[in-house]
Amino acid sequence: MNQNDNCRPHDEQEASAVADHFDAAYYLATNPDVQTSGLDPLRHFFKSGWREGRNPSADFDVGYYLRTYPDVVATGVNPLLHYVWAGKSEGRLPKRPMDSLRSNIEQARHPREKAGEWARVTDHGPCLERQLLTRRLAGVLSTKAVVVSISHDDYHRNLGGVQNVIRQERAAVERMGCAYLHVAPVAPLPLLAETATAQKLHVLLRLGSDHLGAATMEDLVACLETLSVAGARLFVVVHHLLGHSPEALATLAAIAAHGTIVWIHDYFTLCANYNLLRNDVRFCGAPQPTSGACGICAYGADRAEHMSRIRRFFDATRPLVLAPSETALEIWRTRGALPHRDVGVQPPARLVLARDPLPSVEPDRQLRVAHLGMPLHHKGWPVFATLARRFVKDPAYGFYRLGAPSDAQVSEGIHVINVQVNHDRPNAMIEAISEHRIDVVVNWSPWPETFCYTVHEALAGGAFVVANAGAGHVSAALRMIAPEQGCVLESEAELSYLFEERRLGPLVRDARRRRGVLIPESGSTPWIARVLDGDEFASSAPSVGSAAVMSLQD
């Protein structure tokens, strides 16, 4: 037989044999040169693709198959064809078991290694001199108070949950007649800044919406001290410590006579892996830093020092701790609470649903199932992608991803809808869910989320939500806000069962689904307002915190 005879599908029989195992969209997405050449992807795979180690789908690894089964190499047969005709029935594996999780583990690295790859920042210009900085900040003396807000990046230029809360907080604080000074590190880091350079750390300053420029922490603290002596009332609100030095922030907090608030937007106060995912894969539950679990984790090496620096900061400031949900607060308290004055709960937004339910889905209509947001492991994408690949040929379901464009490979059959949520269009996701008539949203976060915007958006858009019981606030919010508009499952097996046995359709049709509106809240403002009215943080926090939870339950 001629060697070339093995290089292309000879007839319809071969083509149809591999049709179910060949994902043309995946092949073109992973091989842009094939796309450019205009060749038929299946033909290319048969001709040369498999010899070059190109995979026909996310579910078949040519390299793995040939490495593991040398007898297949000896035959010279296309490995996919071999798998379909013989390998599958012999129990041979098409790819490494738990490949996606293993890849994540292999790629997990210490944050210090990642820091070198983060974007180089050059747009801040020279640091402002102390006198010029004091002059630029002098205007705050005519306001009722100054809220100094700390976070990991410039909220004005980046999007995300924490940035949303800061934006809302700034608007509310300015409505009260106070000034809002935001401080972010010039060089973003996936960990705390070095102790040695704490006071010389360069930070970006934004007063209200105006970008002031860069300054050293030392100069900033000196200027604010001058202003404090001149009568300015200072509050310090720490939204995130990433890229900051807790030692420098402690000196800043020391001059804020009206106290410090620290937010638990995630679990960074417990570990540099703020999702608490061991090796970026599984929820670890924040064990002791000396535990064996930390010993095998890429984030474990410096965790003891990380926690000790943050503990010293909490010791020095005794802050009011605010969490976006009861679930987040509970996990933070039970997994290693730090010294604090008091705690409170303040959700970033409240969902109010209309009274009238949506009409039921027609029995013969295809159910539209979606993943909202980026295709990331910690957002539950691998579980959704596996589900979609398995049921993509089933006419009962259509699979969608709604979110910003991503470089991640998307398989044939998953419809990608570009949705950009930003401060001009905060409701873009809710509108897209309605516009594309998404029936079901699967949220399978592998860690206990502190507050999940996407679940609120899914409910506001009228979708039925299927969530993982271990997803923290995702499942809690579902139970509290709209138990009749979703279900919480214990395992992936239950999720597969729901689709396989066609149980999802009746569940969605019988559900009382409603649409509604997501009302933004105002961050730390209620606490600051109370202090300005003469109360202390400690006395006011618990009652307002419970009110926030109650309103969420309403």
Added chain:
Amino acid sequence: MNKTEAEAESGAIDTRYGRLSIPGGDDVISRFLMRCGEWGWDEVGFVASALPERGRVLDVGAYLGTFGLGLSIRKRLGFLCLVEANQQILPLLRENVRANATCSTAVVSAMVSGPDLSLRPGRGDPKNLGSTSFSSDAQGEPVTDLPENALALSQLRTQYGHFDLIKLDVEGMERDILQADRDYLSRGEATLWIECNESAKSLLAAELALSWRLAAWYFAFPSHNPDNFRAEREPIYPWAYEAGLLVAPKIRPRMDAELEAHNCILRPIESIADLREAMWFTPRWLPRELAHAETSQLAATAGRALLKQSRDNFLSEHSTDAALFEIDREGEEIADDLRDPLTRERKRRAVVEAGFASAEKVALERLSELTQERRRREVVEAGLVQAEKIAFERLAQLNEERRRREAAEAALARAEKLAAEAGLVESEKLAERLEQLSEERQRREAAEQLLASANAHALARLAELGAERERADAAERKLQDATAQFAAERAKRGGRLRFQFTKAVDKPPRPASPPSRVRKAVGSSLRGLMRRLGWTMRSI
């Protein structure tokens, strides 16, 4: 010599964009960078607001890179391509991009031109290198060497791919460049930001863009940003505005509080008359003594200039009743001209009709393609208008409800505080306040419920719109399939004849039969199985 001047002598200064190399000397943009640490910061702020995240930007006439680098500070860019023809400036531009870019970039040494791609030196004012023109009819002495290369927009697109935003600052060559790439640009897939100098050429470029029926906005901004990087208060040129035309933006442009505070100007443009009027009402220069004049002083000076009055002989002996009468008459005429809607409408109609005639000519050239294109766009535009209407309605409702909620919450907070302060002595008042509190809460909840219902209603309409769009798309796909089927059928009939003919002449070699492959695969499996069982061919 201060620090900035000393730095400038060394060729690099600290600016809002980072450390920039500049030509120095009397060059206008260098003077702005030295004094204020920036150039055109409001311009990039405005353009960034109309640009999607991770947009791909082409900066034609990049000069020192302030536009492209500024844009990358205001918005995260996917790719930035900077094109400059001036060989004197190119090394500085390359250094600036190397030192300060925060996204993927390419610097291209070329003159972007229309159909005439012949190389010619840049001409203009040696004190304002930023205004150097490579146009074939450019005036002034040659101030640069010949450019290295000449390219059309389509060539840049072929090399670097699609651009979301194309900025053109090419000193008079805008229309030629747009004309050369009209087939692509008229589809509105790329947003254009075209510099509007005060010249008839700006109107010609705008006329072409408007003939494509793309949405356009005029934006003008003072060259001196009062909140500039170096906090410099004194402008170099008082009341000197720069301006541009934004065509086919994907996000509706708007002015934020900062641009409003800087007295920027934003106007939708539907005709050349609109643009001419917008440019007429854009300040371009004022004498230095009026740099900080109050509005009344400016109005007085402008009025007197319109009436051709001179400060030198103002209220002198020559200022007689006749002169005053003349002033009144001319003033009335100008006012009439400004007020008379009929005159303005006629002028506007004349320009619109001219535009239609030009559009009709283009349409006749490629009638069928354009008609299809237009129908599709009209359907989409109608959908968009409807969606926008819903969004605006809902936004208004949201704002109203939010105001009510905030008022209710404020009252609630006040009531709560009062309730907390009240002692036993004021128990009656307390009860009353608690009742008010309860009422306020009920009112807030009712307001929120109304808001939720309004939003749910708007979303339901959006869902209907989505369903309509899907139906329309499906119908279009069916039509395309039918057309393709028809074409295939026709080709097949012809092909059958050809196939029979080929068969008679040459018989192609037959490929190996699939069963042999099956046998091979199964054979390897059997061999594997035998190995596992410890058998060999001999033992069998």
